[in-house]
Structure formats: structure tokens, C-alpha cells
Amino acid sequence: MPAPAGRRQRIRQATLEEIHAAARKLLVEQGSAAVTISAVAREVGMSGPALYHYFAGHDELVGAVTAGFLRELTTAMERARDDLADRPLDDRVLAVCRAMRGWATAHPAEFGWIFARPIAAPNRRPESARHQAALRFEGVLLDLTVELWRTRPFPAPDPADLPASLREQVAAYSAGIDGRLPPGAAHVFLSCWIRLYGLLCMEVLHQLDFAYTDLEPVYEEHLHDLAATLGLTYLAAD
Amino acid sequence: MPAPAGRRQRIRQATLEEIHAAARKLLVEQGSAAVTISAVAREVGMSGPALYHYFAGHDELVGAVTAGFLRELTTAMERARDDLADRPLDDRVLAVCRAMRGWATAHPAEFGWIFARPIAAPNRRPESARHQAALRFEGVLLDLTVELWRTRPFPAPDPADLPASLREQVAAYSAGIDGRLPPGAAHVFLSCWIRLYGLLCMEVLHQLDFAYTDLEPVYEEHLHDLAATLGLTYLAAD
DNA sequence: TATGTTTCCTTACGACCTCTAAGTAATCTA
């Protein structure tokens, strides 16, 4: 008799979560190729075509699941930041960077989907969950860097010293983030981002297995460098 | 009547090349998922199962084709090096790095297969063509760095200053390359490698599209930094 | 409460894929 207004909604939501969990389980346990519409449906106990009531097709399923991973990664970074809300900015930046690698290495298969998977057309639309999640992800470190720049500006090159093509690109990026970082500072931020995130990509893609078995100290060394670049005090992890 | 001894062999070789070309065409024109046994067979004009006389299965086909890409990339780098055989080492190193990016950006789909594809078990065996090709690839810049180290050593940290875990890993790597670079120098080499190759990975995986439209100047800036690190004279590209 | 609509899920199906099996024809070897 009560029949809450959103009963159907709640059930649908629960089913969606079950589907996400099933897809993730298949990905982690059996690899990317095992995440098929059929297998996921089987896992949640319904028969194939039923999944088309939740996703338009395989690409959309993958996109939605990947967006979920990205949100989880972002949340881990935000939590690391907020757990240290009363500590100096220096510590918060380092904690967020470490949280990023922590999540990535704890969930390599999921992280692989985040960045090493061709983004199908529907997930490229700006309003797609995939794209929204990417924006929020990029925002975490950007926001911290903006805060740093405002309270304690780090050394940044004069844009006039950059080659023309690069100057234009960082200017465009700077404008795209509403000028919260001027072009020179944006250039420094992007350089740091490339080093950190690039290292993580290579680690998860096993591109460094030929030389390293454990990249934690390498990552810490990068963090140390980056701290120096940004004028942050580097504090070793616990 | 002449029937040269290796007639069958030659035909087989030609067919293999045709298969490689067909697979590549499908990859470039229609993406990774289009490279199926059936589609490739169709492309070369034979019916499905015939391909199993050339490859044990889909994974082996992908591995063989990828090895071919890697050989082509390596050859491009070696050629850049040899074309400048009489120029100073500084120029040759830069040329090889630029050739690497040149090939990667000219053949993004192929480069994607080289590094952003799970390497199936059979292609991980040390004697597999995939693995052999990887060794030769890694050798190009390593050899140049060794030559540089011998003729004009660059600044390298004292391994004693590195954290224990990192020290052990670079020592192991140094031993693995027959000590041609001592641990400190190996550490510098690997750091440079990570920055260059990492940037390339991110570019090809579209991880930097949010900020850049053309990464050529960014790559050049990295080369400039690396040249400074290695004590090389940076000469702008033609 | 009764009726119509929406939602969820089913089975059936066509088209495609991988890979095995079995058979044929051509080529090489001895």
C-alpha cells in the first residue's frame, strides 16, 4: 500500500549497480575481452537482450562502467585531500598524487579501461557520464594547483619565451579554465601532470617491466622533483 | 623444372606478408576490433580456417603483426641514426628520438598496438618475435646512451644516494645490460626514457587532448630538457 | 476498482566470430 513513489526507480538503480559490479568482476577476473553483454547478463541472472533496457549496446556499457571507475578514482583523490583539510597545501597535493597511484595500482584493470581504451563516439559527447567524470577528475589537481598559485605562486616561464605554437596552446588552455592559471603557470601545471600521469600509464601498461619491478620509489622521486618545481615542501609518505 | 629449392618457402613468405598487410589495413581503416581472423582471411582472398596454417589463433596473429610494427618503428629509428653517422652523437640522439615520435604520430593505430595492448601469453615467451622485437627496440637508444656514457660521461647520481629499493632495481637493470651503464647512469637513462616514451604514450592515447592540439613543441621541450640532463647540445629540428 | 500505459524481461532469430574436423588437391622428397 505505501508503494513509495520511486520504487521502480530504486529497483532499476539496484539493477544498474548489479550490472556494474558484474562487469567489473568479469574485467578483473577474466580480462577485458570477457566483458561481453551476454556474460554480464548471465552474471546478474538475466538473459542477454534484457541488458539493452539499461544500455544501448556494448560501447555504452563499457563507457558507463569506465565512468564509474573514473568517479571512484576521483573520489579516492578527493578523500585523500579532504582527510588532510587542516594540513598545509603541500601535504594535500602530495597526498592526492599518492592516492591517484594508490588507486591505479590497486585496480590496474580498471585504470587500464580509464585511459587505454578507445573512447567510442557516444562517450565522447560532452554530456556523457564518461566525459563528466573526466572533467571532475582533471579538476582535483587543477584546483589544488590554482589554490597554490593564488596563495604562493610558483616559478613560471614568461609565455613570451615559449615557442609560438606552444604559447598559443597554453593560452587556449588557460582561457579554457577561465584564466584561473595564467598561461605560464598552466604550462608548469601541464608539465607536471604529464610526468605524473605518464609514469602511471607506463606502469600500468607494463611498459617498464623490462627495468623495474616496483615503481613506488620512482613515483616518489617524481613527486620530489615536482615538489621542487612547484616550490612545495616534499614530505615522505608515512 | 628448375623449381628452386625454396619455392614453397617463398610463396609462404609472400602470403605471410599479404596477411600482415591485410591485418594492418583493417586496423588502420576500421580499428582494432575489425582485425578478425575472418576479415583478414577475406581480405587476402582465402576462407577463414586457412589462416590457421599461418597462425595458431587470433592472439598469435595480433602478436606477429605487432612485432612487425615494432620492427618497422625500430628500423625508422636506426635509419635516422645511420643517416647521421658522421654527425656528432648529440645530433644522432635527437634524430632518433624525433624519428620515434615521427613514426608513432604517423602510425598511431600501429603504435597503439605496440604498447596499449595486453600482451597475450604466447607473445610473452622470450623467444617470441614480439619479445625479440622489443629487445631490439629498447637497444637503439640504450646503445646510443652507452656510447655517450663512454665518450663523454653525463652527470649521474651516486647510487648510495638513492633509496634502497630503487638502488637495488637499477643495480639489477645495470647488471641485465651487462654493466654497460653503471647503476647511476642507468638511472638517468631510465628517467629520460620514461619521460619521452611516457609523453608519446599519452599523446597517442589521447590523454592530452584536453589541453593540447599539437604535441610537437611539447616533445621538443622535453628533448631540450633531456639534452641538458645528458650534457648534449640541443639542436632544433630542421 | 478497473483500465490503459509503461517497464522489464523473455524467447527466437540472423549475422558474425573463433576454432576444430575432415577431406581434397597440389607440391616436394626419395
Add this chain to the structure above:
DNA sequence: TAGATTACTTAGAGGTCGTAAGGAAACATA
């Protein structure tokens, strides 16, 4: 010339994606 090897064929089992058509349950509303 006889046998072994190689290269291919078709047939087929079992898997996939995605569409179509239909039933049953839950909801909204008169």
C-alpha cells in the same frame, strides 16, 4: 612413381551482438 608434407576447402559446434515480437508485472488514473 609412392609417400609425406603443405595448402587449402567446406561443414559445423559454440560463442558473440543486436533486433524483433510478445508476455507479465507494476504503475497511473478515471
